[in-house]
Amino acid sequence: MMTATTSRQASAGVTEQVDPADDPRAFRRALGQFATGVTVVSTSDGDAHVAMAVNSFAAVSLDPPLVSWSIRNESRNRDAFVRNAHFAVSVLAEDQVETSGLFGRPHDGQFDRVAWTAGVHGDRLLDQAIAHFECTLEASHDGGDHLILIGRVTRCTRLEGTPLLFSQGQYGIAQAHPQVALTSASPSAAPAAGDGNHPLFMSLLKATEQHMSRLFDEYRERLEISAFGTRIINLLDEAPARDGELAERALLGDAAVEDTLNEFKAKGWVVESPAHIFELTDSGRILRRELLRGAEEFTAAQLKGIDPRDLEATRRVLIKLLTA
Secondary structure (H helix, E strand, O other): OOOHHHHHHHHHOOOOOOOOOOOHHHHHHHHOOOOEEOEEEEEEEOOEEEEEEEOOOEEEEOOOOEEEEEEEOOOOOHHHHHHHOEEEEEEOEOOOHHHHHHHHOOOOOHHHHOOEEEOOOOOEEEOOOOEEEEEEEEEEEEEOOEEEEEEEEEEEEEOOOOEEEEEOOEEEEOOOOHHHHHHHHOHHHOOOOOOOOHHHHHHHHHHHHHHHHHHHHHHHHOOOOOHHHHHHHHHHHHOOEOHHHHHHHHOEOHHHHHHHHHHHHHHOOEEEOOOOOEEEOHHHHHHHHHHHHHHHHHHHHHHOOOOHHHHHHHHHHHHHHHOO
16 A cells, blocks of 8 residues: 555655765755755855855845855855955846856856846845845854855845846746636736737737647656757757766756766767767667657647647747747
């Protein structure tokens, strides 16, 4: 007889269940199920400035105003943040994926490529961010292979914009839940005659996009390949590339790309050269053709029964909206 816990796991579709001490990568993937925002944390020490992309940022307390984040003990920036005893947090907007990538890996002259303003402690704040938190170091705590830093916020700034998100190894943006869009698009929510139908149309458009995306994710799962795995296969079909290039072009985190490439190598879909350049094998190219054929079949199945004239009119409308 199944226990209540086992029954819930079965219905939820368990894909991995491990001891994190035995499989750190699986632990990392499970942690990736928790969606976070993306920040850039910076500090200054005289003429020296360091900064790094961080998604471990979290609120701790309102009274006193405290926030936290963590840094790897092996990070070359660790001592600077501890020694300087102050730091600034810039919360990235949805259009700052490139900024996240810039500060996600060590680069010379990072601040030469973005607009910034010095904060009250001299730490650099990114101008296009949607929030700033300027902090003094309140405390630090050992956290295994990371150091947890607690900051007391001395000034915060909220700006207009929508946050950049990170979940399941890839970047995302915030959208209304499909049930919200469907409620807005229901006949009972339709505007009265003469009021125009633009709000209803846009709600239907959003609900349809989310519904079709969910259906295609379910279809892709049957092929045993993730959405970002598909993106990597498509990119490698265009040209061989290094893992960092794939992460940047596919809008994925380094860890997700590393895990996916290791999986693909084990399955014989990709090979890695001595120069650490990845390319598709013959099996990988066959998979790419299967994915393309599957996408075409899925699209044809969803559009079956719709008058071709209606489809053509819809295409014209969508193109018009995209070029507006």
